[in-house]
Amino acid sequence: MSRPFVVLFSILALVVLPHSAIAGGFEHIARLTSQGYTVGAQAQLLDNGEVLGEIAAERQLSPASVSKLYASAAALERWGPQHRFTTRLVTTGNIDAQGILQGDLVLEGGGDPALATEDLWHLVQGLRQQGVTAVSGTLVISQWRYGPVECITTDRCESQVRSAHAYDARLSSAAVNYGNWCVSVMPGARAGLAARIVSCDTLEPALVVDNQVTTVAAGGKVRLNAERVTHEGVDTLRVSGQVPVGSVPYPVYRSSSDPARQTGHTLLALLEQGGLMVSGGFSTSDTPPPATARPLASVEGKPLQELLLRTLNYSNNFMADVLSLNLVDESRVSLAEAGQALEAFAEGLPGHGPATLLSGSGLTTENRTSAQGVNALLKAMYQRPALFPTFVAGLQLPANGPMRFIRRGGETFQSHVMLKTGTLNQPFAVRSVGGYFRTRSGRWGSFSVLVNGNAKTPYLSWSEVLDPLAEDLTAMIDAH
Structure with a gap:
């Protein structure tokens, strides 16, 4: 056979090679490319770096919520697993003989991503322990570090006036309950009556509730629709539908239009429930308390390992975006600046390569990284013995993770793989996965699969990604 013919034959062979020869370990995942999807994938053993399979591992693709691996890893490296964010009540005023605080009471937001109503109640109790019986001034909610953070995604921008979701909450260093209002819907005494709607957090709802829910006969189905609308700074929760007699309380969560104002409404209600009246109501501020302010009460949040x-x-x-914002030391920080901190963290990881991370949540559709980059992150965390246990604990095992859609594949995939998923549907479909696996002989490996669609590709279900991924990873796990 002449040399030119050999070369031509080799080129033709590459053209007609089956996916198994091109994908190198990801034979089943590779089939998505024939449907028009763009795929990047890589799997490696962590003890010697052996690559078990890859598809265009350096290709820059949207990771969606796999971005949260970067935010979590950067937070762990910065603060360690036991770090806690502190929220304080401070004042420049004095407490008189009757227990009245003569001056303003300032809540200084510490950027706790999981500050909850119970934490605010602990602050109220702290005031009572200091002998405070009332406040003559104003309750000031200080979000001087950041907030409300300028929106750069469509859902968060739209949530300033209307929201039918919980995930699109705006960001503030003084937010409570993940920036969400919560009410419980309960049936009336008998069919035909209006349902009862009560606050999850305070004796009376701290926002306006438009109750259009009716009670139906026992045995009926719960059907609820809820939307928060905002007009002239006032949040109204419109709830419609039906609940049957005898049904248990049904919680409804919707994002608030302004997290700091939500905190003000909630804390003011809790102070009054505790018998501490505030004469001047509440206001919000983006300036720090005066240097002369002294603490009256404080509460430490949950340790970082629980937050992750x-x-x-x-x-x-x-939580992911608040953690990212906390990485920036300057005040009035923006989400773009938080993204720059994440990009700097990624650039410092050996073998990572370029990354564009405009947010730690992945809600920003411009985020880009590669399967190789995600694996570099996973390898770097595996090599940090003081941080790895906390990091890997946040990943889901398909057999018993809280997200039921990941329960795919056979026993090997179910019990030998720990993963984080990412999903976007607009402006194009994204199904991304990254995590660790243990081989039959107990060796650790990491993997990442990023699948991106385009305007012409159809809807992509998770089964179309997780089922072939399970087959590919199972083969790798069984072979080692």
Whole structure:
């Protein structure tokens, strides 16, 4: 056979090679490319760096919520697993003989991504322990570090006036309850009556509730629709539908239009419930308390290792972005500046390559990284023994993770793989996965698969990604 013919034959062979020869370990995932999807994938053993499979591993693609792996890893490296964010009540005033605080009471937001109503109640109790019985001034909610953060995604921008979701909450260093209002819907005494709607947090709802829910006969179905609308700074929650007699309380969560104002409404209600009346109502501020302010009460949030469990297990967008904002030391920080901190972290990872990370949540559709980059992150965390246990604990095991849609594949995939998923549907479909696996012999490996659609590709279900991924990873796990 002449040399020119050999070369021509080799080129033709590459053209007609099956996916298995091109994909190198990701034979099943590679089939998505024939449907018009763009794929980047890589799997490696972590003890010796052996690559078990890859598809265009350096290709820059949208990771969606796999971005949260970067925010979590950067937070762990910065603060360590036991770090806690502190929220304080401070004042420049004095407490008189009757227990009246003569001056303003300032809540200084510490950027706790999981500050909850119970934490605010602890602050109220702290005031009572200081002998405070009333406040003559104003309750000031200080979000001087950041907030409300300028929106750069469509959903958060639209949520300033209307929201039918919980995930699109705006960002503030003084936010409570992930920037969400919560009410419980309960049936009336008998069919035909209006349902009862009560606050999850305070004796009376701290926002306006438009109750259009009716009670139906026992055995009926719960059907609820809820939307928060805002007019002239007032949040109104419109709830419609039906609940049957005898049904348990049904919680409804919707993002607030202004998290700091939500905190003000909630804390003011809790102070009054505790018998501490505030003469001047509340206001919000983006300036720090005076240097002369002294603390009256403080509450430490949950340790970072617990925050990351919630951030990763439930893919909490609010928590991921607040953690990212906290990485920037300057005040009045923007989400873009937080993204720059994440990009700098990624650039410092050996073998990572370029990355564009405009947010830690992945809600920004411009985020880009590669399968190789995600694997570099996973390898770097595996090599940090003081941080790895906390980091890997936030990933889901398909067999028992809280997201039921990941329960795919056989026993090997179910019990040998720990993963984080990412989903976007607009402006194009994204299904991304990254995580770790253990081989039959107990060796650790990492993997990443990024699948991006375009305007012409159809809707992509998770089964179309997880089922072939399970087959490919199972083969790698069984072979080693």
